[in-house]
Amino acid sequence: MDEITNPFSPGAGSRPPALAGREEILHQAHVLLERVKQGRPEKSILLTGLRGVGKTVLLNAIERMAVDTGYHTLAIEGREDQPLAPLIAQYLRKVLIALYPAPGVGEKTRQALAVLGSFISTFSVSVGEVGLKMDIAAARGRADSGNLEIDLQELLVAAAEAAAEHHKAIAIFIDEVQYFSASELSAILAxxxxxxxLELPLVLVGAGLPTLPAMAGDAKSYAERLISFPEIGPLSAMDTAKALRDPALAEGIAFDDHSLEEIFKLTSGYPYFVQEWGSEAWVQAVSSPISLNVIQQCTPRVIARLDRNFFRVRYDRLTPGEKNFLRAMAECRRSPIRTGDLAELLKVRVSTLGPLRSKLINKGMIYSPAHGELAYSVPLFGDFMKRVMPKLARTEN
Ligand SMILES: Nc1ncnc2c1ncn2[C@@H]1O[C@H](COP(=O)(O)OP(=O)(O)O)[C@@H](O)[C@H]1O
Ligand SMILES: [Mg+2]
Incomplete structure (x- = not known):
């Protein structure tokens, strides 16, 4: 088919042509946004799931919803070794400046800018002299203790009060939340x-790996009363079919049922893989409906591409010992995998696996769904490990 009209969009955060199977979570977000705007309490949302399940595109969809609902939004993304304070200050500054020139601007907005000015100098953020430029001096004694937990709270409360003063609301979107430190997460929760x-009009919608609920629980014991952690998982067979069928049909092309079943079987409904197969099928097909035969021709090409890109970038960051650990996980039949089973396979004691295990968790390759259990944070990674390391080595290094 014509590559120019290819509707499929494999890629990190690429908006899918059809956002299949996410109606429930979009409804939950709609309720949250409406309630908070009306000054009613509601739990914030932190979406959790593996890489490539569609957290970022959901976050973006909820942000568009917030904008349509009249929210001022700011969207930040956690990265390894990037502190939270400058990120939040830079984006909040834009929001407050957007509020500032409104007619009848009141004392609260002025104060929020003053608090931001003092937060900025406390955390040495270089975003220009916000306060001076606006002819507002930094607020002494507010958001300047140097303790992020106290200062962030003061800053966000001041910003939310400013929004309330204009009968507006603020929505903060944070992607890759797991990259923030425990103290930063703690500050956000506080x-x-x-x-x-205070029933102020400010909401938080975030996304991160499945470790997030545990991280938040460790940071603050009240986390689960404050936040809901919907799990974003693979799509059902029906939703996978919809994600493929609807965008193709919009271009006048059909998938036959066997082809849809085959893609579901190959991808287990993981959205990123669904887009990859959809895209390749579109490129390879010469007539409609797209048949099983076309999908079978596509599969080796898609797998080779995934191995080269999606999987390989992760694999290349591993030491031999880490690779072997991950390869051994692919041998375990039970899911989730137990550390004990792994030790048995590798013929080592459970305690010797500890350091490797924590290195792999730090690299974001695996996570622990429950005590003593392990899982890959990338879907279908076990199959990749078997392709790239056909045999399991039994030595440790
Ligand atoms: N609900 C969905 N239906 C179809 N495709 C989706 C859906 N959600 C995400 N995708 C596709 O999956 C890929 C990964 O999405 P992304 O939001 O980057 O995942 P994550 O942030 O969880 O790693 C993108 O190519 C996107 O187009
Ligand atoms: Mg993402």
Whole structure:
């Protein structure tokens, strides 16, 4: 088919032509946005799931919803070794400046800018002299303790009060939340706790790996009363079919049932892989409907591409010992995998696996769904490990 009209969009955060199977979570977000705008308390949302399940595109969809609902939004993304304070200050500055020139601007907005000015100098953020430029001096004694937990809370409360003054609301979107440190996460939760108690119009919608609920629970014991952690998983067979069928049909092309079943079987419904197969099928097909035969021709090409890109970038960051650990996980039949089973396979004691296990968790390759259990954070990674390392080595290094 014509590559120019190819509707499929494999890629990180690429908006899918059809956002299949996410109606429930979009509804939950709609309720959250409406309630908070009306000053009613509601739990914030942190989406959790493996890489490539569609957290970022959902976050973006919820942000568009927030904008349509009249929210001022700011979207930040966690990265390894990037502190939270400058990120939040830079984006909040834009929001407050957007509020500032409104007619009848009141004292709260002025104060919020003053608090931001002091937060910025406390955390040495270089975003220009916000306060001076606006002829507003930094607020002494506010958001300047140097303790992020106290200062972020003051900053967000001041910003939310400014929004309330204009009958507006603020929505903060944070992607890759797991990259923030425990103290940063703690500060975010404490600020949201305060905002909720004061019933101020500020919501938080975040996304991250499945370790997030545990991280948040460790940071603050009240996390689960403050936040809901919907799990974003693979699509059902029906939703996978919809994700493929609807965008193709919009271009006048059909998939036959066997081809749809085959893609579901190969991808287990993981959205990123669904887009990859959809895209390749589109390129290879010469007539409609797209048949099983076309999908079978596509499969080796898609797998080779995934192995080269999606999987390989992760694999290349591993030491031999880590590779072997991950390869051994692919041998375990039970899911989730137990550390004990792995030790048995590798013929080592459970305790010797500890350091490798924590290195792999730090690299974001695996996570622990429950005590003593392990899982890959990338879907279908076990199959890749078997392709790239046909045999399991039994030595440790
Ligand atoms: N609900 C969905 N239906 C179809 N495709 C989707 C869906 N959600 C995500 N995708 C596709 O999956 C890929 C990964 O999405 P992304 O949001 O980057 O995942 P994550 O942030 O969880 O790693 C993108 O190519 C996107 O187009
Ligand atoms: Mg993402």
């Amino acid at each position: 600020a949201m706790h305060k905002i909720q108690q």
